[in-house]
Amino acid sequence: MVEMEYRSNGQFGPIVKEAIMASESNSDAISAAAASNIEESFSDGGPVVRNFPTPGVPLLNTFYFQYSGDEHHIQQIIALPDFPENGKIEIGMNDEGGQADYFFKVGHYIGHDSRFRQFSRSLDIGANRQATFEGGRPSASMVFVLSGFQLAFRGEDHHLDEIGIFESDGTVTVRLNDKNDDDSFVFRVSYCYASRDLFSSVGLARGSNAKGGARKPIPSGQAVMRGFNMNFRSKDHHIRDLGAVLPGDGRAEVYFEDKNGDDGFDWSLGWAVLG
Structure with missing residues (x-):
């Protein structure tokens, strides 16, 4: 399997360029993407709250953020449906001041099958690189799927070394850290657990020493996110853009870079194709 690397050399990265091109051409390429609900726009700083469809179980397939200008520290990243209340979604990437402009794109498929069992972990604290908790998996055959998340350093903002949420054998691991691994968050x-027979295929895309971003092929179809992890190989960095994207056309993509896009990172992206 060949890994393709991407580096953002202009003001905007590939996800933002795609959105701008679709808007300028009145194309339906974005709205016809695999997710049933897509939120994308520019923010002048701080989180954005929008209406979100209910009822149903949100199944995350895309989150992507890019600062409009320079790179910045990270205070918080959030893409969380039914927050701060039911029927809303809060989205944002911000430093401590919350004044930096950024682009966002967050996509979900909305599940209406009773075999999607919804769960959530309310506000909790992690430290020394990560936190773990038991996810309440109903049975060993069920598949973990992310719905959304909020990750925030306590106190001041930081460079970023690693970010991730993934599940293994019923245990959920959450990571947010700089190079020292000594800050609380x-x-x-x-998330939900879903019956295996709801999916035509389940797998994990991964790579090492990617720079700027990376892509690997997966089966085409409505793909949803089972987890992600991105970790710089050397030190921590300012962030210009980050995200994980499953557009449904046979691609799994990740982005994790400062303004130069030349720092290697290791990554994994769990996926499941509805079928």
């Missing part, structure tokens, strides 16, 4: 995670 708060988090919320919304």
Whole structure:
């Protein structure tokens, strides 16, 4: 399997360029993407709250953030449905001041099958690189799917070394850290467990020493996110853009870079194709 690397050399990265091109051409390429609900726009700083469809179980397939200008520290990253209340979604990437402009794109498929069992971990604290908790998996055959998350350093903002949420054998691991692995953070995670027969295929895309971003092929179809992890190989960095994207056309993509896009990172992206 060949890994393709991407580096953002202009003001905007590939996800933002795609959105701008679709808007300028009146194309339906974005709205016809695999997710049933897509939120994308520019923010002048701080989180954005929008209406979100209910009822149903949100199944995350895309989150992507990019600062409009320079790179910045990270205070918080959030893409969380039914927060701060039901029927809303809060989205944002910000430093401590919350004044930096950024682009965002967050996509979900909305599940209406009773075999999607919804769970959430309310506000909790992690420290020394990560936190773990038991996810309440109903049976060993069920598949973990992310709905959304909030990750935030406590106190001041930081460079970023690693970010991730993933599940293994019923245990959920949440990571947010700089190079010292000594800072506490708060988090919320919304997720579901789903019957294996809801999916045509389940797998994990991964790579090492990617720079700027990376892509690997997966089966085409409505892909949802089972987890992600991105970790710089050397030290921590300012962040210009980050995200994980499953557009449904046979691609799994990740982005994790400062303004130069030349720092290697290791990554994994769990996926499941509805079928």
